Amino acid sequence: MKGWSAVGLAVRVALVAVGLLSGLMPVRPAWAGQGAGPPAPPNTPAALGYSAHGADTCLLCHRGNAHLMTLFRTAHARPGDPRGPFGPGGLQCEACHGPGGAHVKAFGRKPAGIVVFGRHSPTPVARQNAMCLGCHQATVGHAWLAGAHAANGVSCADCHRIHDTVDPVRVQATEATVCGTCHQAVRAAFLAPYHHPVPEGTMTCSSCHDPHGTTSRAMLVKATTNETCTSCHTQFRGPFLWEHQPVTENCGNCHTPHGSVQPALLKERPPILCQACHDTVGHPSVPYGPPGLPTGLPNPYLLAGGCINCHSQVHGSNSPSGRALMR
């Protein structure tokens, strides 16, 4: 709209400026990760602080750890993939754990600069994540630093189990369990009588949220709440001939997404929900109370669907007679 064209122009100019600026930077950003350090010719592994033989050095001690060895059944251990740590030219174990030369020299008695992953690791979260983002920044984490997980110090290893053959957070049936270890209130909400089928495993948290960060609120997969909801509920996307303003603005005006004790994930039950806005004189605002229950004089404004018994097209109507969303 006209009042905001200046904002649009400013953003466009900023985008071009940022694009140009980025190429002029003399140093790699911290998140560029692996291998960061001063140039030190010659570029032998030892000269740069790495082990002499890569994974063969590491496995001399660590191959007895069965859990660790399951890495070789994962996508990280694909020798034909030049993008992977075990591909041609890859840094193998040290691609993620950092240069291990000092660790080897210390006969493994202490980490000695090795990056250790996990929630209670001595390695700072920023350094842990930098190792992952060194490869994954563009593919899955391009908005990582714009997201809430980065802002709250979440490490990649808080959610991912890299050495497991099957990473639970990447399995549809177990993803929500991983998310729920931190998001306890949301996990509890999914136990409410009405919820999206996340506990049943036909949806996942990542159906709506991108845990690797987005520029939208709540790290939604789309830019707005409505675009996220209507990517599945496409029948409500409209546009309709007659629209309902709260619907076009935000599905969250009436619905709560994770779980509700009210049908259809509503915030309240009709007619109470509808009367939060429709409060004028007339039948919308009549206080329908217990006398309208089946034990008294059963009231259609109150029972079964309440307002929806007549105004069933609350998401919009394509009927020329749909003014009151009844057709």
Next chain:
Amino acid sequence: MADQRRHRGERGGPPGRFGGLPRALIAAAVAAVLASAARADPPKPDTSGWTCKLCPFHTGASATVQGGVLVAEGANASSGRYSGVAHNGPYALFDATGRWRTKQGLYGSFNVARAGLPSRRARVSAGKEGLYALRLTYQGQPLRDDDTTQTPYRSAGESRLLLPPGWVTSNSTAGMTALEDSLEPVRIESDRRVVTLSGKYFTSGVWTLFGSFRHSEQTGTDVTGASFLTEAVQLPEPIDYVTNDLRGGALWADSGASVRIVYEDSRFDDQLDQLLFQNPYLPIAPSAAEGLLALPPGNDLQQVSVSGEVGLPFWSGVVTYLASDGRLAADGSFAPGAALAASPVRLAGSLAGDIDLTHYALALALRPARRLDMRGRATYDGRDDHNRTYALPYIVTDSLLAGTYVTPRYGEDRTRLEGSANYRLLHWVRAGVGGDYTHTHYSPGQVLTSLSELGAWGYGTVTPLPTLSLTVKAGSSRRDASAFDAAVLPAGENPLLRAYDYAPRDREFVTLRGTWMATASLSWSLEGSSAVDAYRLSQLGLRESREHELSSTLAWAPHRSWSVYLDSSYQHLEALQSGLGTVGAAVWQEREGEYFWTLGAGGEYAIRTRWHLKVDYLRSYSRSDTQLLPSGLVQWFPEDRTGLDTLKIVAVYRWSPLLTLRLRYQRSRYGTSDWALGGVYPNTIPTLLALGAAPYRYDLDLVGISFVYRLGQ
């Protein structure tokens, strides 16, 4: 109206044309690509001598297959709402997973889960390492809403509902003497089936091409309602939806920047445009012997977006950006204005025009000092509705003509600015402050022209021990609205309509999060929040709401062979709202409280090396209290309650390294009391022919036995 037309004309250009935004985005992307290409990478060790002789890379094929049977007793729609286990009897259990890989780098995998249930899913992946990856998935999503419903309507074709021969019309359900004999069960249920094919092609070190196609079908029956002036009927609405989504794009990524360009096209098609249904009542007007409901029209959403990030040459800075431009257009014809062929309202074609959906986002992350990091974000979301308006004669519920009304169009521009700073004061103390400002500008024809909200928050985290962390965050916000202008509403629109999401509001909140890993085997976590919203100027509608939550998990794994957990949660929501029933009457109030508790406990126990036992128990309970004060006298609604008890036991016996026996038992008991549904049968309400849905209730037993066999290495 004139304002609205001017407003729509501001953007100019033919409908559906993408503006100059993509050019700006592409220019930004090209600038990032060209500029970053000049950067030098840091030295990398020469690892050509690292032969990885000790690495046991996976080659060959392996698979796990599970087959068995699941028997359900006491199942109904509410117990199988999302799983599809909605009937008593046996269900086939079949799960399989497998993978293969060649020395040449070709690989593949598959996974089939719950093949015997409507909630089945399957995935097949294949690819060549470093070159391409393909994936095909299938997901079934059953929705079993109700099997206690009944109706006298019979389907006559997909889009017409007829009453049975001999139907007796009346102005009250009590007078519909043929009703009882005409009722037939109707299941309110649907199935969604989603097939997705996606692929990636890695063209070089910095380019990746990707694309996907998703086809979704949903068929079944839903509940809808319709009225004939003062009389209404609940109808079984047929559903036949198809959505096709096409997505494709390219990713360019270097060490300091990335650009992702994506095009998406999503088309929704409703196979049914309208639903005709006979009037079971004595028609108030001759035209109202049959009614007509419009069903959701088809639509088409096309979007192009550019996103990515670039590193800055100072303070480890990173800028993340997104720009997206889209158009959403109706792609379905209008329904007739009334069921009768002589209806004066017949619109040809579909909505002329489209809605522009525009999004910009720019986020910045900086670390100016070792202890300090700062973030900022600016976003813009625009919804600009270019659809034309129509002045239409209004036929009220197929019964009578009641004037002419103009279809309103709604649009808004929302700009949001956020900023925060985090500082590590001490090794064990971290604190931060932040704020946000949101401004929404509404298109002409709405009761407000703008809405703004300003918020601020602060938090502190203490970590006195590496294993103990506690964070407290608190904040408040204030929302203000422009003057309320009822005059802009179309004639006949509710002049006092006051959306609570518009009302000036004060919000205060506090959250608490704590984790404590007391020992290597014992951990405890806690999460709580409290928020209060006060609609300070509202005399009617929603005036106040409160929300309190607390949840906790305790886990103990003292030995490799066994572990236990205990978790619980509590949620309390409260709302107060007012209304004005009749002219001159006192304002009435309604207070609603919702309470929801959960308690879960369980554990796992490995008995030597052969048996593994897992037990989970969950109890959840909810209660809704509604209190009405129509004229100073308190009226209490009956409490709405839900209660769920579930016990799950899974025992696994490892017969041999290749063969495993899996036994499963689940007992779930669920009950509700619901004043809106309880005791409401098809003829309970004189002016509503209801479907008679009963409150959810089940007493379910599930017993399963299956064998798991492993093939290959």
